[in-house]
Amino acid sequence: MATIEVRGLTKRFGRVVAVEGLSFAVAPGRVTGFLGPNGAGKTTTLRIILGLVKPTAGTALVDGVPYRELPFPKRSVGAVLEATSFYPSRSARDHLRVLCAMAGLASGRADEVLAMVGLTDVARRRAGGFSLGMRQRLELAGALLGDPGVLVLDEPANGLDPQGIAWLRSFLRWYAGLGRAVLISSHLLSEAAQTVDDVVIVAGGRLVASAPVSELTGRFPVSVRIRSPEAQRLVGVLSAAGLRGHYESNDVVVAEGTTTEAVGPLLAANSVVVQEMAAVGGTLEDAFLALTGQYYQLANQPSGQYQPPGQYQPPGQYQPPGQYQPPGQYQPPGQYQPPGQLGSQPGRDGSVPPSGSGTGSVGGMP
Amino acid sequence: MIGLLRAEMLKLRTVKAGWVLVAVAAVIAALVTVLFVVRTADLGASSAIPPLGTRSWARLMLGFSDIGEDFALVLGILCVTGEYRHGTITSTFLAVPKRGKVIGAKLLTSLGAGLVIGAVLAVVVMGAGIPLAVARQVPASSVLRQVPAVVPGAVVATGLYGLYGAGVGALVRNQVLAIASALAFSLVGEGIVSLLAPQVGRWLPDNAAAALTGSTPGASLGRLHLLVWWEGGLVMLAYGVLSAAVGVATTLRADVT
Numbered sequence: 175m176a177t178i179e180v181r182g183l184t185k186r187f188g189r190v191v192a193v194e195g196l197s198f199a200v201a202p203g204r205v206t207g208f209l210g211p212n213g214a215g216k217t218t219t220l221r222i223i224l225g226l227v228k229p230t231a232g233t234a235l236v237d238g239v240p241y242r243e244l245p246f247p248k249r250s251v252g253a254v255l256e257a258t259s260f261y262p263s264r265s266a267r268d269h270l271r272v273l274c275a276m277a278g279l280a281s282g283r284a285d286e287v288l289a290m291v292g293l294t295d296v297a298r299r300r301a302g303g304f305s306l307g308m309r310q311r312l313e314l315a316g317a318l319l320g321d322p323g324v325l326v327l328d329e330p331a332n333g334l335d336p337q338g339i340a341w342l343r344s345f346l347r348w349y350a351g352l353g354r355a356v357l358i359s360s361h362l363l364s365e366a367a368q369t370v371d372d373v374v375i376v377a378g379g380r381l382v383a384s385a386p387v388s389e390l391t392g393r394f395p396v397s398v399r400i401r402s403p404e405a406q407r408l409v410g411v412l413s414a415a416g417l418r419g420h421y422e423s424n425d426v427v428v429a430e431g432t433t434t435e436a437v438g439p440l441l442a443a444n445s446v447v448v449q450e451m452a453a454v455g456g457t458l459e460d461a462f463l464a465l466t467g468q469y470y471q472l473a474n475q476p477s478g479q480y481q482p483p484g485q486y487q488p489p490g491q492y493q494p495p496g497q498y499q500p501p502g503q504y505q506p507p508g509q510y511q512p513p514g515q516l517g518s519q520p521g522r523d524g525s526v527p528p529s530g531s532g533t534g535s536v537g538g539m540p
Numbered sequence: 541m542i543g544l545l546r547a548e549m550l551k552l553r554t555v556k557a558g559w560v561l562v563a564v565a566a567v568i569a570a571l572v573t574v575l576f577v578v579r580t581a582d583l584g585a586s587s588a589i590p591p592l593g594t595r596s597w598a599r600l601m602l603g604f605s606d607i608g609e610d611f612a613l614v615l616g617i618l619c620v621t622g623e624y625r626h627g628t629i630t631s632t633f634l635a636v637p638k639r640g641k642v643i644g645a646k647l648l649t650s651l652g653a654g655l656v657i658g659a660v661l662a663v664v665v666m667g668a669g670i671p672l673a674v675a676r677q678v679p680a681s682s683v684l685r686q687v688p689a690v691v692p693g694a695v696v697a698t699g700l701y702g703l704y705g706a707g708v709g710a711l712v713r714n715q716v717l718a719i720a721s722a723l724a725f726s727l728v729g730e731g732i733v734s735l736l737a738p739q740v741g742r743w744l745p746d747n748a749a750a751a752l753t754g755s756t757p758g759a760s761l762g763r764l765h766l767l768v769w770w771e772g773g774l775v776m777l778a779y780g781v782l783s784a785a786v787g788v789a790t791t792l793r794a795d796v797t
Contacts (some may be wrong), residue, residue, distance in 0.1 A: 227795040242637040259627035268554040275547035310687040
């Protein structure tokens, strides 16, 4: 069972086609990145999923039903859409208490979520005076009120300082670790690469790829850049092993379509002196650029040639909903600390998986 | 729905503009009442205002309780359009995706807010007017005897103006446009229509509300044949509910982007 399922979604605004034939699924227990260039249709898709925008065709289901038919929407889905939706003179706490009353939740939840996002100290201050980062965290608090099984965030890193981003990243990883589904949109690939397990890549309103990050990055060959004083002998060893390569300079050789794990032992066995070795490519960014580039190229050709990659089959390791922790027992991964104090690790309790687990298979950066 | 009503009331309470509107309406009502009582005593029998202490004078004074009608109208408009203006409509529709339900709660809340404004102004008018009248040798009982005929109607009319405002807000999401056009119509447009076509004019909100209060403060209204009080009330209710229904079916169905 997928918690969000989008099938054949199309949305036209007048003559502009924002989304066309988009299908993908978001699995519980994982952070899914919804990636694409600006104007790719990400926000429109998220707003359709949340029942704010009506699709021209297709369906978007949350827990198997359209958002507008959810009996308790705030308990099913928490959403962070934009950082400006507060009544300026209303306090942060009152803003959340209003949401509690609308969602049929006890107003005590407001104080709980304020503590979770580290806004307790400013709870009674007017939200209009909040910084962009504080607004983002207040929005997140509002999304968490109903202790939802699905969290949807549109460009959550916008306006956050580096510490805030690190905090948010560990928070989202922790939340997904509870067995919840987390869907975040982003146009910042390097940021998303450190947070997400799965990616859904869109460009021009169409699906480009939908797969786990590791699978996607694995699809694109990695090169290995080697600096050696005996470059000529190095090329001979590589050729003998059936690897192709080229000179980048007199003492630098790039071996194509291989990994450091394969090249290292090969060079050791042949006693080649190596001064420097690094993997090139194989990041989510490379995959993204390759895929969206491919899309743009194909979009200019007669239609029908582009075959989107096969649908991603989620692994079967979900936690059943029964294992969710009830609200109030959360151990959030480290309260947000103001810049300057936050030199420590973002997630100090054990529930946060080590950072970068989504990109574990990726070699070092060039 | 009860949670939604509580939420709407909390929204109104936590918005500064609501309190400012009530306070300004109360100050204006107090000033008008004081001026009215003091000036009628000064003017004597020659003026168009009925003599101090008469039955129609007492009704005219108590009728100032409906001065809050246009304030209730604005408050009702703010209740709906404020959410669009400040972008809170997104989180509202996320919490309650059934938009008709949201507007239903706003109609009821605006009705309640209007009733509160009406009640506050009734207290202000009586609190300021009656002691001043008594100080001018008018027996308090002669004024109090007219209260049942005027004050409940004025309070209900103010409440219905709040509901009408929420309906207007649902129809016209742009706050400035909604307030400007509703006030212009209420303060100027209705008077002109009433003068030119009294048979149409009596069905308009201001005159329907006047039917409820039973007082006709404007001199030109003397020539207008008002509806029966309950007809006036139903007409006001219909304005609010119908404009809200049209709003839900049209503007509020639009995508929230």
